[in-house]
Amino acid sequence: MDNNKTTFEKLTLDLSHHIRINKGFLVWMGFLTVALCVCLYAYGLQLKQGLGVAGIRDYVSWGIYLSNFVFFVASSLIGMLISAVLGLIGVKWITPLVRIAETIAVAFAAVAGLVIISDMGRPERLAYVFIYGRVQSPILWDVTVVTTYLVLSILLLFLPMIADIAILRKKAQLLPAWLRPIYNVLSLNYADTPEQNRIIHRSIRTLSIILIPAALSIHTVTSWLFAFTTRPGWDSTIFGPYFVSGAFVAGCAAVIIAMYFFRSSYKLQDYIQDLHFDRMGKVLVLMCLIYLYFNINEYLVPAFKLKKADALHLHELFSGGEALMFWLVQLGGLVLPIILLIFSWFRRPLPMMLISIAVIVGAWFKRYLIVIPTQEHPFLPIQHVPANFMVYSPTLVESLITIAPFILVLMIITIISKFFPVIPIYETAKERGIEPFNSDK
Amino acid sequence: MEDHSTHGPNHDDGKDKGSSRRDFLKNLGLVGVGAATGAAALYSGHIFEAKKEASGQSKILLTQDGKLVEVDSLEIKARSKSGLDLLQSHGREGIPGKRWVMVIDLSHCRNARQCVSACQDAHHLKPEQYHMNTLQMKDSPDTAPYHMPKNCQHCDNPPCVAVCPVDATYKRPDGIVLIDNERCIGCRFCMAACPYSARIFNWLTPKDAEKDKDLVYNVELNVPQKLGTISKCLFSADRCREGKLPYCVSACPNGVYYFGDENEDAVTNGTTKETVRLSKLLRDNGGYQLMAELGTKPRVYYLPPKNRLFPFEEAKDNQPEKV
Amino acid sequence: MRFRNLLLFIFIICWASLMRTSAQQWVVPDDQKGKVAPFMFSPDLQKQGEGIYTKNCVSCHGMPGKDNWVKQLSPPPGDLAMVKAQKQSDGELFYRITTGKAPMPEFRNILSEDERWWVISFLRTFNPKYVQPNPAGKGVFTGKVVKLQMTYDSVQKKVKVFATELTKERTMVASEGIGIMLFVKRYFGNMQLGDPKTTGKQGLVLFDFPTDLPGDKEGKVELICRVNDASGSISSSPVTSTYAIGVPTNKPGLTETRAWWSTRDKAPVWIILAYTISVIVVWSIIISIVISVIGIRKLNRT
Incomplete structure (x- = not known):
């Protein structure tokens, strides 16, 4: 019993010591706030002068705002994969990752709504x-x-956290004074x-079950924004699963990056172990393989038939103006990560983090390649218009407005992880054979 | 509270707090109603003036003091609604019993672009904004090039309308697809969905924004153009209402355009003003629809560029323009 | 000063266009040159003429004096304020408007005679030297005065037009050899039915009415018959009547069906149901979960 108690004390301390306002937090948040203000100034310009401050014009009317929206919706999907799918199956090793995944889901889903407003x-x-x-x-x-998915994700972030909040509320000395009243309310006795x-x-359990169709819906419906049109490159029946599988790739990479930084900056090496990176690496490979499969379908099928409009579109991607980005994204962001992650040497924290960054950057540009080139080649020729109508190039203002959501996501993730334990205390203790509420009896 | 009440109409200093509260609520209500209709009501008089000549139909009415007066039939309705509301409801209802249809005879088009400029003048568009554009087409390497005027096809299965999240763009019973820019949120889904690239967007301040700022919005003309909203060909719905051919149709010097009512099986040439049977015109000349395979069911028909009236000349101004 | 510049300008344009069109010939018969308007031009009529001009002529000729006519056309339509146009007699202008010559359309069936004169009255406002010749009085008219009557023969299913002319003895007799045209009124203009026909000995012509031509709800169509007179030697006015001989047409509006593209109130029922039911089910589960979770505050004692 006594041993249990000290173990639990240590565990609680380990998993809650990051809940405080320290200098690093202030500097980091200060930096983010300044950066956000610059981006908000850009958005102010857009509000005043109109969407024309961005590079989008009549033919490419959806630019990086929209591809960014798709990326954000995609990244938020990981919450469903980890906490709902793996959770319901009963996979044990995900315990320390569930809250990270849900935090990412909440942050990306909440900001996705703002991204679309900027468009x-x-x-x-x-x-x-x-x-x-x-x-x-x-x-x-x-x-x-x-909206539904955001609410579900917030609930799935909060409900498993009630026990942790109650534990920490009892150990009030671990919490900064200003946080205690909040914990009192949120602990729900x-x-x-x-x-x-x-x-x-x-x-x-119920929420996890609803979360699966809700998550599939958000990205399937997002894919329908494109697939419901007749335009080459969008007119595809597999767009739903193609988008969903791509979303898991981006989401896994985001979780791995978050795992790496939480682990090192919050000193959680004992809880987020190499084993977790190894497992997540395997999940990422699986997701990449599924996505690769959909990519082959999506490009090979029209490439075999070469219908007039499709041929133009594919030519542009494979060997035309977008070819460099296309092959970098497909090879560097998908094929190479698969090859590397097959080897266990690469499934260690640092290499995994670097590979994940490549994957997530590739995932962002992949959305660009889905959204923009199609519009540069409509069915009818683009004529009698200025040059900037024919080729899309994002402006500085547009880029700043696109960066803003990333800053917001970082802020939300930082705040959540500074207010609440990143790794579930209650679950971890239970898994280690400790009764968290009886350990001191 | 007191502060608000002093702005109330017919404010009486002797009123108690209760009545000043009522005044406040009244003010609040006025603000609310005003936001919706006030500005439009101010300009309804302006609309009467503008529309007087347009309707041409008048009615004899008995006034309260027993006189018979002749009143424009449009004005009678206008009294009961503010200018904007009237234009908006007209714009949604369309013209009963009609199904507008356009025929474009490619064998007559020599890229004079009179249609383009007449359209841009009428709808207050910038030079690079097109409701109607003439495209230089070449279907395959061995076929002859031709000029093709292209506007909104006013599809009977309009992909653009299907995706609109707020009923801002809509199809009318008479076939015209319109955009209500009092409603449009600027999401541009309709632009993405349109296979004909018929839609344009007011990315920056529209051309005559300053000049048009006092105009009541006319959904059938889409003037004034509004920043952050969509614009496109409207089949000159305002002209149809007056029994006149669309701006582009009557501006063409080469007899390219026919416009009329499918229900009457008749279209009128904009240049010669000759009225012919639609069915016969399409049958005799091999009329077709643009990308009919997409299932959009366009209301614009094309006659192929055979037996051309003019030799093909390369469009000189078709290079990218600098803004 | 400005006027002199204008004159100079007009001369240059005129000379240039004369050079370009010297090969083109468009001869007006001599008997038409002297034709004059049957009424005096007035500001009112000029205003009317301007309206017709802007609707029918401006697309090629541009506004007179603005030099904005369409340069690509051959022969060039030219600016009608120019001397070349203005030196023509009223009769010549009238003839050219009436008969047309490709690419200029003929307005014989599009504008009434009065309307054509109004256009000329408008054009003459650009010629300060113009003096209108005395209007042709009724007594001066030497041609035939023809009266038309139109009936529909429901047995033969033909439109009958009967032409009579006024003899010197002031009696009406059947008029032979009169060209008759039949039109049906459509929204933007009158549509000619068949070819022009010439009256026989009884002064009669029969027109077939197309069996498949749409009328209004009751099948009513408005028919217009008029004399086909290029020479201007016949005086007659068109006759209009309405018969229920068209195909009754009462097609519903194009927005009757429930479809993807309909407005919200006409959305397909299954979409409304699917959407509403899913939203209600999911959100009632969410709300009930939130309520029950908040409820655990009171369950903290075993």
């Missing part, structure tokens, strides 16, 4: 989507499912009673 010509009319929403429009579905556990477990 609106009339953002002040956002409420029209709810007032006049047309039930036939995929945009209405997208708004609905992204949790005391590990069977009745409470029954409700929480049942709720988590």
Whole structure:
């Protein structure tokens, strides 16, 4: 018992020592805030002068704002894979990763909504989507499912955390004073009673089950924004699964990067172990392979037939203006990571983190390649227009507005990880044979 | 509270707090109503003036003091609605019993681009903004090039309308696809969905923004153009209402355009003003629709560029322009 | 000063266009040159003429005096304020508007005679030296005065037009050899039915009415018959009547069906149901979970 108690004390301390405002946090948040202000200034320009401050024009009317939106929706999908799919199957090793995955899901899903507002010509009319929403429009579905998914993800982040909050609330000396009242409210008087556990477990289970179709919906519906048109490169029946599988690739990479930085900056080496990197590496390879399979389908099938408009589009990707980006993304962001991650040497924290960065950068540019080239080659020729209508190139203002969501995501992840334990204390203790609420008895 | 009440109409200093509260609420209500209709109501008089000549139909009415007066039929309705509301409801209803249709005879087109400039003048568009554009086409390496005027096809299965999240773009019973820029949120999904690249966007301040700022928005003309919203060919819905041919159609010097009502099986040439049977015109000349295989069911028909009236000349101004 | 510049300008343009078109010939018959308007031009009529001009002529000729006519056309339409146009007599202008010559359309069936004169009255406002000849009085007219009557023969299913002319004895007799044209009124203009026909001995012509031509809801169509007179030697006015001989046409509006592209209130029922039910189910589960989780505050004692 006594041994248990000290182990639990150490475990609690290990997993909660990062919950405080330190100098590093202030510097980091200060940096992010300054950067965000610069981006907000750019957005102010756009509000004042119109979307024309961006490089988008009549033919390429969806630019990096939209490809960025797709990327954000994609990255948020990982919460569903880790906490719902693997969780429901009963995979044990994911325990320390669940909250990281859910935090990423919440951050990306919350910001995705803002990204899409930055792409609106009339953002002040956002409420029209709810007032006049047309039930036939995929945009209405997208708004609905992204909102639903965000709420589900917040709940799935919060419910498993109630026990941790209750534990830390009892050990108030571990918490900064200003955080204690918040913990008091959020703990919901949790005391590990069977009745409470029954409700929480049942709720988590139900939410996990709903989360799967909701997550599939958000990215499938996002893919339909393109697949519901007749345009070459978008007119595809496999766009839903293609997008979903691509989303898991991006999400896995995001989780691995987050794991690496949490582990080193919050000193969690004992909890996020090499084993977890190894396993996540295998998951990433699996996801990459599935995505590669969909990529082959998506490009090989039209490339065999070479219908007029498709041929032009594919030519542009394979050997035309977009070829360099296309092959860098496909080889460097997908094929090479698969090859490397097959070897266990690369499934260690640092190489994995570097590979994941390559994967996530590739994933971002992959969305660019899905969204933009199609619009540069409409069915009818582009004529009698200025040169900047024919070829899309993002402007500085546009790039700054595109960076802003990333800053926001980093801020949300930082704040959540500074207010709450990154790794579930209750679950970890249970797995190590400690009864967290009885350890001191 | 007191501060607000002093702005109330007919404010009486003797009123108690309760009535000043009422005044405040009244003010609040006025602000709310005003936001929706106020500005439009201010200009409704302007609309009467503008529309007087347009309707041409008048009615004899008995006034309260027993006189018979002749009143424009449009004005009668206008009294009960503000200018903007009237234009908006007109714009949604369309013209009963009509199914507008356009025929473009490619054998007559010599790229005079009079249609383009008439259209841009009417809709207050910048030089690079096209509701109607003439494209230089060449279907395959061995076939002859030709000029093809291209506007919105006003599809009966419009992919652009299907994706609109807020009913801003809509199809009318008379076949015209319009955009309500009092509603458009600027998501540009319709532009992505249109296979004909018919839609344009007001990326920056529209051309006549300053000049047009006092105009009441006319959905059938899409003037004033609004920043951050979509614009496109409207089949000159405002002209159709007046019984006139669309701007582009009547501007063409080469007899390229026919426009009319499918229900009457008749189209009128914009240049010669000759009215012919639609079915016969299409049958005799091999009329076709642009990319009909996409299933969009366009309301614009093309007659192939055979037996051309003019030799083909390369468009000189078709190089990328500098803004 | 400005006027002199304008004159100089007009001369140069005129000379240049004369050079270009010297090969083109468009001869007006001598008996038409002297034709004059039957009424005095007035500012009102000139205004009317301007309206017709802007609707029918401006696309090729541009506005007179603005030199914005379409340069690519051959023969060049030219600016009608130019001397070349203005030196023509009213009769010549009238003849050219009436008959047309490719690419200039003939306006015989598009504009009434009065309307054609109004256009000329408008054009003459650009010629300060113009003096209108005395209008042709009724007494001066030497041609035939023809009256048309139109009926529909429901047995033969033909439109009958009967032409009578006024004799010197002031009696009406059947008029033979009169060209008749039949039109049906459409939204943007009148559509000619068949070819022009010439009256026989009884002064009669029969027109077939197409069996498949749409009319209004009751099948009503408005027919217009008029004399086909290129020479201007016949005085007659067109006759209009309405018959229920068209195909009754009452097609519904194009937005009747529920479709993907319909407005929200006409969305396909299954989409409304699928969307609403999914949203209600998922959100009621979410809300009930939130409520039950908040409820654990009171369950902290075993």
